[in-house]
Amino acid sequence: MAYFDAGTPGQGAAPRMTGAPICTPSKTSFSEFGGKAVQYDTHAVIYYEGDPAKRLYELVKGSVMLYKLLPDGRRQVVEVLRPGDIFGLAGSDENDCTAETLTNAEIQEIDLKQVERSDALQRTLTRCLTNQMRVLHEHAVLLGRKSAVERVASFLMHLVPDRGGVGCIGPIDDSDDGFDLRLHMTRQEIADYLGLTIETVSRVVSDLKRRGVIRVDRADQIHLNKVCSLCQMTGMH
Amino acid sequence: MAYFDAGTPGQGAAPRMTGAPICTPSKTSFSEFGGKAVQYDTHAVIYYEGDPAKRLYELVKGSVMLYKLLPDGRRQVVEVLRPGDIFGLAGSDENDCTAETLTNAEIQEIDLKQVERSDALQRTLTRCLTNQMRVLHEHAVLLGRKSAVERVASFLMHLVPDRGGVGCIGPIDDSDDGFDLRLHMTRQEIADYLGLTIETVSRVVSDLKRRGVIRVDRADQIHLNKVCSLCQMTGMH
DNA sequence: CGAAACCTTGACTTAGGTCAACAAAAGTGG
DNA sequence: CCACTTTTGTTGACCTAAGTCAAGGTTTCG
Structure with a gap:
């Protein structure tokens, strides 16, 4: 918590x-x-x-x-x-x-x-x-070229230093591989960044939560349960 | 011709x-x-x-x-x-x-x-x-943020010097205001540039043709009948 | 506490994707 | 120059991911 x-x-x-x-x-x-x-x-x-x-x-x-x-x-x-x-x-x-x-x-x-x-x-x-x-x-x-899920996954991964995006170094190792994020953006801002609507962003986040990939502590405060499995959803692997 | x-x-x-x-x-x-x-x-x-x-x-x-x-x-x-x-x-x-x-x-x-x-x-x-x-x-x-028609219209306008895009100077004046373009790109390349499929690009081009906005002389050779009316379709006016 | 801003969810619609058939160019080699 | 293959483009029928609209639920903040 x-x-x-x-x-x-x-x-x-x-x-x-x-x-x-x-x-x-x-x-x-x-x-x-x-x-x-x-x-x-x-x-x-x-x-x-x-x-x-x-x-x-x-x-x-x-x-x-x-x-x-x-x-x-x-x-x-x-x-x-x-x-x-x-x-x-x-x-x-x-x-x-x-x-x-x-x-x-x-x-x-x-x-x-x-x-x-x-x-x-x-x-x-x-x-x-x-x-x-x-x-x-x-x-x-x-x-x-990316789907809504891939966009959101890519967006989140970009907030993890050295993961997702250009210089992704792959799974750091075994271990739990979790990570805490602060987005500092509203759903509207995220939607406007990812070329989606606010509703779609919200639905994808809920879906990732339901599938156990992330935990949403506050709207803009998200815990990645397993960085690796999120990374698999970016369309880049 | x-x-x-x-x-x-x-x-x-x-x-x-x-x-x-x-x-x-x-x-x-x-x-x-x-x-x-x-x-x-x-x-x-x-x-x-x-x-x-x-x-x-x-x-x-x-x-x-x-x-x-x-x-x-x-x-x-x-x-x-x-x-x-x-x-x-x-x-x-x-x-x-x-x-x-x-x-x-x-x-x-x-x-x-x-x-x-x-x-x-x-x-x-x-x-x-x-x-x-x-x-x-x-x-x-x-x-x-743009629709398929807006994307294709924007793409074509960018090939007209000083029109469409950043430094658009608006209608040069009255006159016929037509323009000949060479795209130098296949439908696949255009689609991959505009984030669409080849079929959608083809359909939009056919539609513009049907509406009398353009004339397709060869697949990559297009005459804009009225630059101005195409410019109106870019979403930027 | 109450208002305002923000977020979530459901029901429904639609723009554009997918699949498939065919047409038209553009090479190729005899 | 002409069959023949290959590549490229068009069109239709159908499908689906994401958008729209609408109702409620949460946070935040004065």
């Missing part, structure tokens, strides 16, 4: 539950380049799609999603970012997505003009963008 | 039909950095998913697709590249996609070690990657 991250739910950082950063934030933090750290609340909009692109952002702590809207209100969450990821580069003078926090977050911000100048920063950018691109490729497979 | 690109079908370059390059290849061509130009035939594999990533590629002429396979054979085409686009950066030591030509193509290749060194190249990379990222974001919306 009690989770490893003792402390106020929805607040205290849960080290075990957040994945290892892909880029190395400490070494490449924008602070060295004149960036400033900004704190955001949960569900705060950092910028809107269509706004003029002024700054480059690096997520230091917490979680951020990028999404796009169609005129009739359909939404697609195109990226869910983790510490170390960068965003705000639009390739034009307007942001192509809306950026909104999923948790309270610490974000390093740096003027785009600064970015132009620094070679070191360009190098970091290339590396980060390449990584995010690979994630987008994999997400395209999910959106274009 | 006769197309503007007089000449052998399937061979002669059709300038009106290829979109304006997003990155500027002439200025940033790898040749300056010690890259070498390589010619590929149609449907040649440049590298396979999982192969060690050795080189960075810049598409100079022709068309290339990147795709990923699931173990059971399902395929998702994750990018369709145009001249000026770069590929081959994997962010790890293995390529995350297979790269295959759609036409015969000229490609500049440069050793990844070279890339590490050059600041100018890094700058180019950042710009190209940012642009490709924006395209991937938009494609995620297509895959996650």
Whole structure:
């Protein structure tokens, strides 16, 4: 019942539950380049799609999603970012997505003009963008070719460090192989990320529960009973 | 009946039909950095998913697709590249996609070690990657949230320079507003790009034909009768 | 405690997938 | 240049995964 991250739910950082950063934030933090750290609340909009692109952002702590809207209100969450990821580069003078926090977050911000100048920063950018691109490729497979169950299984597996997704290392060994997750997303946000409806996400989660693959402690707090068997449901094995 | 690109079908370059390059290849061509130009035939594999990533590629002429396979054979085409686009950066030591030509193509290749060194190249990379990222974001919306008709309409609109997609400039004016397209993709490739089946793509194309929106001259050669009315079907207006 | 937001479940509908037959191109080799 | 095979595309009949609509149940929070 009690989770490893003792402390106020929805607040205290849960080290075990957040994945290892892909880029190395400490070494490449924008602070060295004149960036400033900004704190955001949960569900705060950092910028809107269509706004003029002024700054480059690096997520230091917490979680951020990028999404796009169609005129009739359909939404697609195109990226869910983790510490170390960068965003705000639009390739034009307007942001192509809306950026909104999923948790309270610490974000390093740096003027785009600064970015132009620094070679070191360009190098970091290339590396980060390449990584995010690979994630987008994999997400395209999910959106274009996977069933609802495979989408949800893949989504959950991505929250397990070093499992699911790109650098999956397979079953760590025998042992019980369980894992606690905090999603930090509502069913609607998950649905909009996975290209499903809220009802379908809910049904798949209930089904995984019924089949004993997961245990749902709170809506956004899920225990994977056997990481391995969930991994088998991602369509990638 | 006769197309503007007089000449052998399937061979002669059709300038009106290829979109304006997003990155500027002439200025940033790898040749300056010690890259070498390589010619590929149609449907040649440049590298396979999982192969060690050795080189960075810049598409100079022709068309290339990147795709990923699931173990059971399902395929998702994750990018369709145009001249000026770069590929081959994997962010790890293995390529995350297979790269295959759609036409015969000229490609500049440069050793990844070279890339590490050059600041100018890094700058180019950042710009190209940012642009490709924006395209991937938009494609995620297509895959996650659009209907079959909207997907096909969006796909066709993307082949019209300056229309559909990111930098759509709306109806150029009155006039007839027609346009000739060469797809350079089979129905299977289109289906795998749009997250549909071959039958659905075929049905949608037939339907657009029946409704007088397009005229199908050959399977991969389509005339848009009224660009504007097709644009209305993309879900973006 | 009560309102609002969020989640779950059931009954029903439908867009797009599957399977199968056939048609039309595009190669191939004599 | 013409049979012949292979590949690619179209269409119809049917099926099903996931969407829609609607009713209730839980959480969360003022």
